[in-house]
Amino acid sequence: MKNDIKEILISEEEVSVRIKELGKEITKDYKEKNLMVVGILKGAVVFMSELCKRIDLPIDMDFMSVSSYGKSSRSTGEVKIIKDLDDSVEGKDILIVEDIIDTGLTLSYLTDNLKKRGANSVKIITLLDKPGRRNIQVKVDYLGFEVPNEFIVGYGLDFSEMYRNLPYIAALKEEVYNDEILNK
């Protein structure tokens, strides 16, 4: 599996330092609020669990799962909720947690959707941002790192459901994803 990695972009240590900083910032910003952290399955799971340990406040944690009808048809702009939140968001200060923003479709849909349900506020934290791929503008409130237009894996991010458990953030070798596409 290590042979599939082209380059480590962000080391385990760098990620950990940045998550501690973000946790401190959120702790300060949400002191007087009613924080509810919403992770977007599955990519956000690793980041969310590390981040929440660094937030020194009582928080609600929940998850949503969405589908955008496969990466290839993302341009249609359709997003469907596969797993919804368990409880109402009324009066909550929601922080949506993502691993990466790519086209922006997932987060623009989710922000609108949660605002319409009567949340007190809706903000976004993403570990990674790939600004080179943006179609829809999204306001990012907290950002870990910007990444280049490479195929990124690790720390929750997958290629064909693999590599999510890598403790660092890396670029995948071109031949790994090209082979998969050619063999289909």
Ligand code: PRP
């Ligand atoms: C990825 C990523 C974000 C979304 C970003 O999820 O985790 O949720 O795509 O892309 P966008 O900005 O173009 O909407 P994916 O659909 O691969 O599901 P996963 O998290 O389960 O891997």
Ligand code: MN
């Ligand atoms: Mn995702």
Ligand code: MG
């Ligand atoms: Mg994925």
